[in-house]
Structure formats: structure tokens, C-alpha cells
Amino acid sequence: MVSTALVELREVVKEFPGAGRGKPAQRAVDGVDLRVERGEIFAIIGYSGAGKSTLVRLVNALEPVTSGSVVVDGVDVTTLSERALRELRQGIGMIFQQFNLMESRTVWGNLAFPLTVAGVSKAEQQKRISELLHFVGLADKAHARVTDLSGGQKQRVGIARALATNPRLLLADEATSALDPDTTRDVLDLLAKVNRELGITILLITHEMDAVRRIAHRVAVMESGKVVESGPVLDVFTAPEHPVTRRFVSTVVDDLPPEDVVAALRETHDGRFVRLAFRDRSVRQSEAFAAFLRHDVSFELVYGGIEEVQGNSFGNLTLALTGTDAAIDAALADLDGVVPWTEVAR
Known part of the structure; x- marks a missing residue:
């Protein structure tokens, strides 16, 4: 049977060396099994240190796994050479908490950079960048310096840059954590538009349950490197089972009054x-x-x-x-x- 998953993690473990001689290894990801279906927004939520950001770095092989397998679009990334990984990463867009834009360049220059690296012609770059700027609502900021943009505008540039090479998958690592509530809603609405209109699968890493509620289809809750609960967002919100999940749900849904x-x-x-x-x-x-x-x-x-x-x-x-x-x-x-x-x- 052909798999419908775009991303599959199978018994994935990631350990880091102990912080000092003779110290035991630190297990950041502990035996995780996960499936992200094509075309969905899948959220991974957890408190600081839960392992969620490490997990997303395993998906595009920025960190190697200690054991287990990570399959992206039918290819086990743990078996690829560095050259093959570079090709794979062209189909994976990354959105960062702190934007990671080149402040010495204009908005246009930031979008041109990944296209130049990918070997796209100047004529095609002009067309693609114009499309992207209109899509994210920044057509009037094409030649603005990054330093002159608001936080929300910077993140829109970050999203446009992540979309530049027509990825199949977007990895959004705490993409709204540096933004105020109103701007957060705007960016989440844009991510939902990316998923809805472009059909791009999104893996959303967050510690904000409201972000999960607003746009995700399914969610996995992590604690101490393990997935402690997962399922459709509605099911997890209405019947949370694990104590950590209940704590998260209580931040957006009132239960029994204290x-x-x-x-x-x-x-x-x-x-x-x-x-x-x-x-x-x-x-x-x-x-x-x-x-x-x-x-x-x-x-x-x-x-x-x-x-x-x-x-x-x-x-x-x-x-x-x-x-x-x-x-x-x-x-x-x-x-x-x-x-x-x-x-x-x-």
C-alpha cells in the first residue's frame, strides 16, 4: 500500500553527549513514532526542553538521528549523502522564530537569495518574487530594508522566502513566539492560507495552544523527549488525557473553576x-x-x-x-x- 504520509518518524532517538567528562548522554528525543499526512497542518507542542525543536531538526537532517529512521516523501533521510540532503532540503522550507533574514539586503534581495542558490534564472526570479510578495501581502515593501520592517512584516518575508523554491513541506519552528497577539493571528492566518491554497504540508512547532487551536488539523504533545498524546485537534481539546495536555488545553479552554x-x-x-x-x-x-x-x-x-x-x-x-x-x-x-x-x- 502506498503511504499517504509525507513525513514518518519511526522509533527515533536523538542523544547529545553529556555536558562533561563521564557524564551520561542527554536524550532529547526518546523513541518517537509520528506520521504527518500530505496536505495537513500538524502541530507539535511542548514546554521548553520537551524535544520539539530537536525533533524538527531531525526531519531535514540538520541533526543526525542516534537511532531510528526519518522518512520524508518516501526517502529515509538518515541514509542520504550530504549532496542528496542538499537536494532534499530544496523541497523543505524553514520558518524561524527570529526570522533569520539578511538585514543588509532588501526584501527583494532576501527572496532572490534562495532562488539564486537554486539556479533560477533572473527572469524567473522576477516573476516568482512578484508572486510571493503579492501572496504574503508585501508587494509595496519589495525594496524596503529589512531593518525598516515590523516583526510581522519580517515574518511574512520569512514565509515568502520559505516558499520561494516551491517546497512540499514547511517547517515552522516557533514562528509566532516573537510576535504580539494581533500579529500572531495574522501570521497564523497566512500559514493557513499557504496550506489551503498551495496545498503545502506544514509541521508547526509551538508552545502556544492557541496557535494549535486556530490552524492545526492534528497535534502531538511532547514531554521529556516523548510523544505523550496525539490525535485530531478537536479530540485532544475536548478530551485531553495526559496531565501535560490538560495543562496546555486549560490555557485556552476553561474547565472546572479552581x-x-x-x-x-x-x-x-x-x-x-x-x-x-x-x-x-x-x-x-x-x-x-x-x-x-x-x-x-x-x-x-x-x-x-x-x-x-x-x-x-x-x-x-x-x-x-x-x-x-x-x-x-x-x-x-x-x-x-x-x-x-x-x-x-x-
């Missing part, structure tokens, strides 16, 4: 607190709330919210319910099998 927040809420709200977990877009909030109305139970939203991933709404709403205990119990019984709910400790 004890100190519950204590503060009880100072200003009466009744019983219940958390409703909306996980299926076929269940509308109005249908759940109707159960309370049928049993003469009043409700007030005190914590949480609804998020959206790839057109699917989900979230956790903590409500303060007022009414008789019997009425509240009956209303909650109506929710069984419809909306998962948890009563917040009284």
Missing part, C-alpha cells in the same frame, strides 16, 4: 454549581437549558465559555442553579446522556 475561584463565586452567587461540558455540535445550549426551565430551575452562567475548533463548538459552562434540590436533581437527570455534567463541590 477552588479559590469557586470560593469567590460563592460569595456573590447562590445555589448549586454545576459544570456542563458541551462536546458535540449536535447538542445546542438551548436544549440543555430547556431541562432547567421544565423543572422551574433558574440558572446563571458564572464561569467558562464556548470555543471553536475547525467549525466545531465546544466548551465548559459552570452554572449557578437555584430551585429546590428535588427540582435540580430532576433537571440534571434529564441531562444524563445528553450533556456531560459535573457538580462542583459544595
Whole structure:
């Protein structure tokens, strides 16, 4: 069967020598298996030191593996000569956190450089650079110095440069970490456009769960060099299993309110607190709330919210319910099998 994956990592291990004589080797990547399908945006998320940036450097063989195999477009990069690796890398674009632009050149000059290295004629360079600048929205900055650009504009140049040689794969290593929130959203939208309109596969390395939520199709969570959880973004957001994943998800999705927040809420709200977990877009909030109305139970939203991933709404709403205990119990019984709910400790 022909593989649909553009990138496959099979039992990949990467060790670095110990920091000192007699010190044990440091294992940065520890037995990772991973598949990145053609045409998808695949995110790898983890805290500092998790091994995610090392992992991406193994994909284009900037670092050699200690053991295991890394297959890109059907070719095991661990078996290639340096010359063959240079040819392979022409099909892989790289986007960096700190932009890595040549400040002595104009925007045009930065885009011309990879095309010149690839042997593209001057006439073809003119056409390609014009296309790229229009695509990333910088046609008016063609002859501007890099030092005169904002951070977001620099990253757009970085993306255009990564696209110059028509790569099949983009590696984006913390591409938005140096940007403010508004600029981050613009750059993420541009990466989504690259994927959607050009069909380019993107491997997104990040420590920001909001970036994953906005544009990724699937995600792998790393800790201490291992992939501890992976799957479609919606599944990981709505039902995180590993503690590290739950910590990441909690940065963008409110779950049960912490004890100190519950204590503060009880100072200003009466009744019983219940958390409703909306996980299926076929269940509308109005249908759940109707159960309370049928049993003469009043409700007030005190914590949480609804998020959206790839057109699917989900979230956790903590409500303060007022009414008789019997009425509240009956209303909650109506929710069984419809909306998962948890009563917040009284």
C-alpha cells in the first residue's frame, strides 16, 4: 500500500553527549513514532526542553538521528549523502522564530537569495518574487530594508522566502513566539492560507495552544523527549488525557473553576454549581437549558465559555442553579446522556 504520509518518524532517538567528562548522554528525543499526512497542518507542542525543536531538526537532517529512521516523501533521510540532503532540503522550507533574514539586503534581495542558490534564472526570479510578495501581502515593501520592517512584516518575508523554491513541506519552528497577539493571528492566518491554497504540508512547532487551536488539523504533545498524546485537534481539546495536555488545553479552554475561584463565586452567587461540558455540535445550549426551565430551575452562567475548533463548538459552562434540590436533581437527570455534567463541590 502506498503511504499517504509525507513525513514518518519511526522509533527515533536523538542523544547529545553529556555536558562533561563521564557524564551520561542527554536524550532529547526518546523513541518517537509520528506520521504527518500530505496536505495537513500538524502541530507539535511542548514546554521548553520537551524535544520539539530537536525533533524538527531531525526531519531535514540538520541533526543526525542516534537511532531510528526519518522518512520524508518516501526517502529515509538518515541514509542520504550530504549532496542528496542538499537536494532534499530544496523541497523543505524553514520558518524561524527570529526570522533569520539578511538585514543588509532588501526584501527583494532576501527572496532572490534562495532562488539564486537554486539556479533560477533572473527572469524567473522576477516573476516568482512578484508572486510571493503579492501572496504574503508585501508587494509595496519589495525594496524596503529589512531593518525598516515590523516583526510581522519580517515574518511574512520569512514565509515568502520559505516558499520561494516551491517546497512540499514547511517547517515552522516557533514562528509566532516573537510576535504580539494581533500579529500572531495574522501570521497564523497566512500559514493557513499557504496550506489551503498551495496545498503545502506544514509541521508547526509551538508552545502556544492557541496557535494549535486556530490552524492545526492534528497535534502531538511532547514531554521529556516523548510523544505523550496525539490525535485530531478537536479530540485532544475536548478530551485531553495526559496531565501535560490538560495543562496546555486549560490555557485556552476553561474547565472546572479552581477552588479559590469557586470560593469567590460563592460569595456573590447562590445555589448549586454545576459544570456542563458541551462536546458535540449536535447538542445546542438551548436544549440543555430547556431541562432547567421544565423543572422551574433558574440558572446563571458564572464561569467558562464556548470555543471553536475547525467549525466545531465546544466548551465548559459552570452554572449557578437555584430551585429546590428535588427540582435540580430532576433537571440534571434529564441531562444524563445528553450533556456531560459535573457538580462542583459544595
